[in-house]
Amino acid sequence: MAGFISQATIDEVTARTDIVRVVSDYVPLVQKGNDWWGCCPFHHEKTASFSVSSEKKFYYCFGCHAGGTAINFIMEMEKLSYPEAVTFLARKQGIQIQYSEGGLEQQKEDPAAKLKQEYTDLYTRVAGTFHYMLTSTDAGAFALDYITKRGISMETIQKFKLGYSPRDRFWLKKFLLEKNYSKEFLEASGLFSKKYPDIAFFTDRLMFPIFDRSGNVVAMGGRFLRGDAEHSPKYLNSGDLPQYKKGSTLYAFNFARQAIREAKRVIFCEGYMDCIAYHQCGIHYAVAPLGTALTEDQIRMVKPFVQEILLSFDSDKAGQEATRRAILMCRKQDITVRVIQLTGAKDPAEIMLNFGKDTLTKDVELAILDSDFLLSKLQELYPKNSPEGKKAATLSFFEYMDALQSDVQKNACLEQLCQTFDINLEAARKDFTNRAHRGVQERSVPQRLQSEESVSQEQNKHQVFKPNAELRAVLTAVTDDPIYFQKMRSRISVDDLTDPQARKLFIIMEECSRSGSFSVSNILNRCESEQLKSMILKSDDEYSSNIAQSVDSSILYVERTALERKRLELVNRMRRLERSALPEDKALLSELLSQKMDLDNKIVSLKRM
Numbered sequence: 359m360a361g362f363i364s365q366a367t368i369d370e371v372t373a374r375t376d377i378v379r380v381v382s383d384y385v386p387l388v389q390k391g392n393d394w395w396g397c398c399p400f401h402h403e404k405t406a407s408f409s410v411s412s413e414k415k416f417y418y419c420f421g422c423h424a425g426g427t428a429i430n431f432i433m434e435m436e437k438l439s440y441p442e443a444v445t446f447l448a449r450k451q452g453i454q455i456q457y458s459e460g461g462l463e464q465q466k467e468d469p470a471a472k473l474k475q476e477y478t479d480l481y482t483r484v485a486g487t488f489h490y491m492l493t494s495t496d497a498g499a500f501a502l503d504y505i506t507k508r509g510i511s512m513e514t515i516q517k518f519k520l521g522y523s524p525r526d527r528f529w530l531k532k533f534l535l536e537k538n539y540s541k542e543f544l545e546a547s548g549l550f551s552k553k554y555p556d557i558a559f560f561t562d563r564l565m566f567p568i569f570d571r572s573g574n575v576v577a578m579g580g581r582f583l584r585g586d587a588e589h590s591p592k593y594l595n596s597g598d599l600p601q602y603k604k605g606s607t608l609y610a611f612n613f614a615r616q617a618i619r620e621a622k623r624v625i626f627c628e629g630y631m632d633c634i635a636y637h638q639c640g641i642h643y644a645v646a647p648l649g650t651a652l653t654e655d656q657i658r659m660v661k662p663f664v665q666e667i668l669l670s671f672d673s674d675k676a677g678q679e680a681t682r683r684a685i686l687m688c689r690k691q692d693i694t695v696r697v698i699q700l701t702g703a704k705d706p707a708e709i710m711l712n713f714g715k716d717t718l719t720k721d722v723e724l725a726i727l728d729s730d731f732l733l734s735k736l737q738e739l740y741p742k743n744s745p746e747g748k749k750a751a752t753l754s755f756f757e758y759m760d761a762l763q764s765d766v767q768k769n770a771c772l773e774q775l776c777q778t779f780d781i782n783l784e785a786a787r788k789d790f791t792n793r794a795h796r797g798v799q800e801r802s803v804p805q806r807l808q809s810e811e812s813v814s815q816e817q818n819k820h821q822v823f824k825p826n827a828e829l830r831a832v833l834t835a836v837t838d839d840p841i842y843f844q845k846m847r848s849r850i851s852v853d854d855l856t857d858p859q860a861r862k863l864f865i866i867m868e869e870c871s872r873s874g875s876f877s878v879s880n881i882l883n884r885c886e887s888e889q890l891k892s893m894i895l896k897s898d899d900e901y902s903s904n905i906a907q908s909v910d911s912s913i914l915y916v917e918r919t920a921l922e923r924k925r926l927e928l929v930n931r932m933r934r935l936e937r938s939a940l941p942e943d944k945a946l947l948s949e950l951l952s953q954k955m956d957l958d959n960k961i962v963s964l965k966r967m
């Protein structure tokens with residue numbers, strides 16, 4: 359049906375589309391006054407300058423000046439042409455598209471879009487047929503038996519439209535030709551062998567349809583079930599197709615989207631089966647990258663909605679390497695990462711089958727921070743009492759620190775590394791800086807930049823004592839005005855600090871505050887350590903520009919690290935108790951679990967500040 363999408367259709371789509379609902383599928387929005395606000399998806403920002411007006415049916419960014427209607431928004435986000443975006447929105451509203459002879463060029467029906475739609479319809483149809491074969495025919499009984507024995511319920515099979523592709527390699531082609539599809543169309547569909555176009559690509563496999571964001575089937579994956587295991591790959595997956603790009607699609611994202619938004623977290627897991635197991639256990643925010651390593655596009659799809667990403671990859675070598683890669687990628691995008699460690703089985707499906715849903719839920723709740731995960735892996739790899747081991751572990755951990763976006767966090771992680779491997783902090787810090795410096799020089803930096811680099815190196819030499827993150831936090835409240843420290847002590851206590859110098863300083867400030875003699879000179883007078891004194895004197899000009907803000911973020915930092923520390927302690931206690939069968943230990947475990955959930959809530963609410 360060639361022609362132009364009629365103006366009447368475009369007007370109807372614009373009138374009936376709620377732009378706030380469309381945009382909030384991609385960007386979390388908050389209502390302020392008549393308009394809705396969020397962080398702009400078109401440029402990087404941390405405070406919301408992106409506004410959506412449901413009355414004017416328009417969005418506008420005050421930062422990068424992007425703006426337009428719902429149609430423009432969908433064009434940008436889904437990378438669609440104008441008529442494709444109109445069609446996308448029309449389908450959502452159930453609007454029948456009318457075509458007309460004349461019209462604007464941009465409204466013209468796009469043949470590429472039409473082809474995408476036709477292939478999507480084909481895949482949806484084939485998935486339906488395979489599903490029928492799995493659930494209702496003798497041919498599929500074997501596959502159904504396999505999947506049922508792995509603990510997958512009928513409800514889940516239906517929800518994920520699992521299927522079975524028949525053993526007869528010529529069947530699918532015959533079946534589809536009878537339905538009046540053209541030979542050429544079928545041969546380019548990705549459903550048949552490129553070399554032998556009469557032979558189906560997927561045969562005798564358990565089939566996993568891959569859905570787009572709106573729940574249409576756009577591609578497929580098939581698991582090998584029987585026969586020549588040596589010459590058949592365990593999983594076969596669709597390659598890139600007109601309607602499908604695997605690097606920018608996440609398996610189960612259509613089912614998970616709402617849950618990701620509610621939980622503010624997402625689980626990235628290894629494959630179809632893992633993902634399905636999480637969903638069947640009620641953990642609906644799990645998705646899987648498709649037949650590839652995790653991509654930046656895939657992280658970007660969930661980033662606006664999550665406060666943390668949980669990784670659930672296999673515990674074998676390849677899986678561990680994938681975990682490490684994913685950690686670095688997420689950290690580069692400034693997202694908190696935790697790693698799920700499964701106890702007593704190799705994957706989530708096995709946990710579900712052997713231990714049940716509660717065990718899997720608990721493993722998710724016990725996910726550890728990525729830095730703790732990496733350090734524990736490094737301890738397995740490198741002996742901590744040999745100089746070579748210390749060096750190797752340090753170099754490996756520096757890669758992680760490079761990916762971190764905050765200096766405070768880098769510093770805190772360096773401290774953690776030094777504690778774990780019993781390394782001198784100053785030496786590690788020197789190695790970190792020198793390595794970065796060498797790295798810059800190797801990439802042959804222009805002369806001018808190099809001299810600037812050596813100037814800053816020179817300055818570094820004079821800074822003999824560098825306060826660590828905690829001490830820097832306490833130092834922000836060292837001023838002549840006592841109100842800042844009063845605010846600090848109302849929120850944190852000396853027990854929230856672990857660094858000896860930071861604790862010492864906090865106690866001195868506490869004494870000054872109680873005796874009503876709070877001032878920089880009085881604090882200095884009470885200091886016995888020359889090192890601490892010099893740091894107080896130096897920090898003075900560093901923070902004086904915006905004390906209130908520095909103190910606020912310092913308090914947040916200390917609160918957060920103290921909570922994270924408590925959380926790790928709890929998790930470790932829980933891990934020890936899990937092995938015990940004593941009823942009193944079980945009771946204690948559930949008590950600890952509820953404490954941990956309290957802590958998690960506190961951590962999440964701190965992150966919102």
Ligand SMILES: [Zn+2]
Nearest residue numbers: 398401419422
């Ligand atoms: Zn913008």
